[in-house]
Amino acid sequence: MNLVPINSESVPLGQPLPFALRSANGALLAQKGFVVSDAKALNDITGMGIQLCVDVDEAGDSYRAYVGRLQQMLMAETSLGELASVKMSAPAPAPAPARNREERGPLDWSELQLRVTQVLRAPKAVDFRERLQALHEDLARRCEQAPDATLLALIFLSAQETRMYSGTHAMLVSCVCMVVAREMLRWSPAQVRRLGAAGLTMNIAMTELQDQLAQQTQPLTARQIAAVEDHAARSAAMLAELGVTDAVWLDAVRHHHHRKPGPFAEKTEGEQMARLIQRADVFGARISPRASRWPMPVTAAMKASYYDEENKVDEAGAALVKGLGVYPPGAFVRLASEEVGVVLRRGISATTPRVAIVTNRLGMPTGEFIPRDTSQPQWKITGVVAHKDVRVKIALDRLLPLV
Known part of the structure; x- marks a missing residue:
């Protein structure tokens, strides 16, 4: 780290920072791209007597252009007032490589909540498979390209959503599983995609009921209890009727509520996926509100996922906590x-x-x-x-x- 002090007057206001602001000891005060709206916002960042610095290794062309401009003005005997008005700015950005762009643009999360709710509530529709595949592709692409932003959006929304609970919860479980499987378990791309599809459709047989229960304050009826208890088997059967022939996908859905602790090595591929879905399901359900209760603190939800039914560290739960962090995005x-x-x-x-x-x-x-x-x-x-x-x-x- 090569820190150089700068004057606060050189910080551009009202536009994205072309460099990260740091303190004299290297602590990050404002990341590159952050917008400092006005002098008051800048004062909130610097606090009392904090020296603003720029890491030349980070700032690169922005800092070199700034110094070059000052040198030119000094040689031209520019007044001190004009020198003080010079601000660091970003050089013209080069086009981002295609692989780093979202080819179809960023997701509209409100629109996506509505889409997934509509698809999961109408599984008998003629175009169900096409719409489900499009949803899954959007989520999988987002998890690959921007996992932190995806987790932030879904955990943030899950902590306040009751109207479209089932769809939001399905997206959260699907994305958490895909991120953890890719980053922590190092599963193959095909396995990750299959897992994401299973997480997205795990509760397809009770989508409307889940949304109803999220807003229900009365105790569950006997019929509701029965529907909840056998929904995993009914969901797998419904997917098979709709043309899903992937045995591992169906197995993961069928077993996602089985409380069977133990290492992955003792489980089939479908059971491994089911266990990771079950751990993510526990986490997502506990951080989500109901009309009858407040959501659980995120650390308590993490703990519930981390330990298995025998109060031992769960392999899938440990991967989830390590992958998301103790304080995940959105908390x-x-x-x-x-x-x-x-x-x-x-x-x-x-x-x-x-x-x-x-x-x-x-x-x-x-x-x-x-x-x-x-x-x-x-x-x-x-x-x-x-x-x-x-x-x-x-x-x-x-x-x-x-x-």
């Missing part, structure tokens, strides 16, 4: 600074994610999201904050560009 956390933030993306370790501050130490909204590196002692995570306790209205589309 709200409190820092040592007494600030509250939302987790944007996973960090180097399971307990040090990247966070965007939403309320300051006084509990007041920050207006602009302020990035924090929780690996730094002053911004260490001290606990989780329930979604209901965050008294700030946050738009998902404002968070996603920060990931």
